Amino acid sequence: MAKIGRALISVSEKTGVVEFSRALAGYGVEILSTGGTAKLLREAGIAVKDVSEFTGFPEMLDGRVKTLHPKVHGGILGMRENPAHVAKMQEHGIEPIDMVVVNLYPFEATVAKEDCTMEDAIENIDIGGPTMLRSAAKNNRDVTVVVDHADYQVVLDEMKNSGGSVSRETNFRLAVKVYQHTAAYDGAISNWLGARTGEGVAAFPDTLTMQYKLAQGMRYGENPHQSGAFYVEKGSKEASISTARQIQGKELSYNNIGDTDAALECVKQFTEPACVIVKHANPCGVALGANIMEAYDKAYKTDPESAFGGIIAFNRELDESTARAIVERQFVEVIIAPKVTEAASEVVAAKKNVRLMECGFWPENPAPRFDYKRVNGGMLVQDADLELFTELKVVTKRAPTDKEMEDLLFTWRVAKFVKSNAIVYGRDNSTVGVGAGQMSRVNSARIAAIKAEHAGIPVQGAVMASDAFFPFRDGLDNAASVGVTAVIQPGGSMRDAEVIAAADEHGIAMVFTSMRHFRH
Numbered sequence: 001m002a003k004i005g006r007a008l009i010s011v012s013e014k015t016g017v018v019e020f021s022r023a024l025a026g027y028g029v030e031i032l033s034t035g036g037t038a039k040l041l042r043e044a045g046i047a048v049k050d051v052s053e054f055t056g057f058p059e060m061l062d063g064r065v066k067t068l069h070p071k072v073h074g075g076i077l078g079m080r081e082n083p084a085h086v087a088k089m090q091e092h093g094i095e096p097i098d099m100v101v102v103n104l105y106p107f108e109a110t111v112a113k114e115d116c117t118m119e120d121a122i123e124n125i126d127i128g129g130p131t132m133l134r135s136a137a138k139n140n141r142d143v144t145v146v147v148d149h150a151d152y153q154v155v156l157d158e159m160k161n162s163g164g165s166v167s168r169e170t171n172f173r174l175a176v177k178v179y180q181h182t183a184a185y186d187g188a189i190s191n192w193l194g195a196r197t198g199e200g201v202a203a204f205p206d207t208l209t210m211q212y213k214l215a216q217g218m219r220y221g222e223n224p225h226q227s228g229a230f231y232v233e234k235g236s237k238e239a240s241i242s243t244a245r246q247i248q249g250k251e252l253s254y255n256n257i258g259d260t261d262a263a264l265e266c267v268k269q270f271t272e273p274a275c276v277i278v279k280h281a282n283p284c285g286v287a288l289g290a291n292i293m294e295a296y297d298k299a300y301k302t303d304p305e306s307a308f309g310g311i312i313a314f315n316r317e318l319d320e321s322t323a324r325a326i327v328e329r330q331f332v333e334v335i336i337a338p339k340v341t342e343a344a345s346e347v348v349a350a351k352k353n354v355r356l357m358e359c360g361f362w363p364e365n366p367a368p369r370f371d372y373k374r375v376n377g378g379m380l381v382q383d384a385d386l387e388l389f390t391e392l393k394v395v396t397k398r399a400p401t402d403k404e405m406e407d408l409l410f411t412w413r414v415a416k417f418v419k420s421n422a423i424v425y426g427r428d429n430s431t432v433g434v435g436a437g438q439m440s441r442v443n444s445a446r447i448a449a450i451k452a453e454h455a456g457i458p459v460q461g462a463v464m465a466s467d468a469f470f471p472f473r474d475g476l477d478n479a480a481s482v483g484v485t486a487v488i489q490p491g492g493s494m495r496d497a498e499v500i501a502a503a504d505e506h507g508i509a510m511v512f513t514s515m516r517h518f519r520h
């Protein structure tokens with residue numbers, strides 16, 4: 001382990017670089033640096049040699065060429081234990097560079113700006129930086145490479161303990177981090193440019209590169225004989241299962257994560273205090289209330305049988321009384337809310353296995369994003385389903401009453417989060433029965449009615465949402481037979497006229513949304 005004699009520092013993101021460089025200088029390290037970084041360090045009183053002086057070649061072409069020089073790359077890549085390398089370096093007057101501290105032009109932040117032009121994007125593709133990072137990471141036996149300012153302290157701690165050197169184990173770990181970083185950087189460039197070549201489809205690049213970070217290992221996957229892990233998107237910001245903080249409880253399982261995502265994304269749709277209870281990726285009870293206690297109580301009563309071992313999501317801070325009502329009444333796997341009061345945490349602490357999650361508040365309008373679904377040997381990519389309806393059109397002789405309309409919109413929102421074929425009966429901003437994941441729409445309707453019957457809730461006077469159109473009038477006949485008074489569905493069937501006539505015959509008010517919400 002040799003002492004660090006010379007470091008090249010060239011950073012766009014300058015957090016902590018002055019303090020770090022000052023500490024390096026304290027170990028007698030000679031610092032080489034580029035334009036803006038050198039200026040900053042000099043202003044802080046740190047002795048710096050310009051890279052152009054080191055190479056004997058000026059920075060040029062608006063900074064496109066600064067460090068791309070054999071004296072830089074020879075100094076980084078030369079193997080210190082290889083006599084032929086050492087001789088060549090001496091022959092050409094190449095001095096070793098033992099540490100490279102580089103982070104890159106902010107390509108992703110630049111293209112995230114709405115007014116970003118192609119020229120802005122191109123100028124923010126870093127060339128010299130990744131080249132140095134890759135050189136240093138390749139020669140990690142002899143060179144320390146730092147791409148993340150979070151590692152400045154790690155390096156300084158080691159130098160302190162060793163009198164100015166960094167171990168090969170740390171060098172290797174830092175090098176791996178570099179290749180992860182440059183892979184993500186190039187992936188972002190290729191995705192952004194690729195979406196603009198016109199060779200892919202619309203905004204989809206010809207080759208899609210994705211990077212996810214390991215967030216959590218787990219005991220097993222969907223079933224105990226499958227192994228599993230949870231990866232999260234780099235830079236994901238919106239409050240979600242991926243950003244949520246676990247306050248207490250057992251480690252989240254594979255199924256917990258999927259179900260908590262389903263519950264949270266469903267509850268996000270409501271502005272009034274709401275509760276969503278999910279089992280196996282489907283909402284089994286959803287309700288709004290004056291407060292979340294009332295919402296939970298109503299949601300639970302929809303289907304107490306299914307709520308057992310469920311996942312419960314709220315769109316308001318979890319308070320003490322609601323937490324108490326849950327833990328005293330039922331077995332629950334996960335509770336998630338944007339915030340959790342201290343007192344609520346203490347109540348849940350009595351059930352040490354219950355996973356309690358706090359995810360923060362979300363924006364009213366989520367940013368557009370893609371949804372991905374693996375198939376064997378490939379992946380389906382689409383815009384996430386973030387819309388609700390195209391237009392609301394009353395198609396029957398009778399228009400829904402205001403109260404029916406409120407319930408129709410409530411059940412429509414829920415239906416969007418129920419696996420297809422989805423039928424949701426609802427009343428008073430509460431689900432009455434949910435029929436999910438059936439191969440026939442009529443069967444989903446029958447199941448929704450059975451669920452209501454099991455919970456002892458009459459369907460009479462409820463409204464009904466269907467995630468896709470009714471292909472035949474039997475869906476409406478069936479709804480009428482259980483007492484449904486109003487229906488919301490996308491419309492668009494060949495037999496719409498027949499279906500509307502059926503609704504009129506039964507005195508049912510029906511609204512078309514012109515938007516389907518299949519969910520698989």
Ligand SMILES: NC(=O)c1ncn([C@@H]2O[C@H](COP(=O)(O)O)[C@@H](O)[C@H]2O)c1NC=O
Pocket residue numbers: 010011012013033034035036037038063064065066067068102103104105125126127128129130
């Ligand atoms: N062209 C080069 O030779 C080159 N060498 C280093 N850079 C980058 O220049 C940036 C630092 O520039 P400055 O020190 O002038 O603020 C770093 O993000 C570094 O990755 C370069 N810029 C782009 O490729």
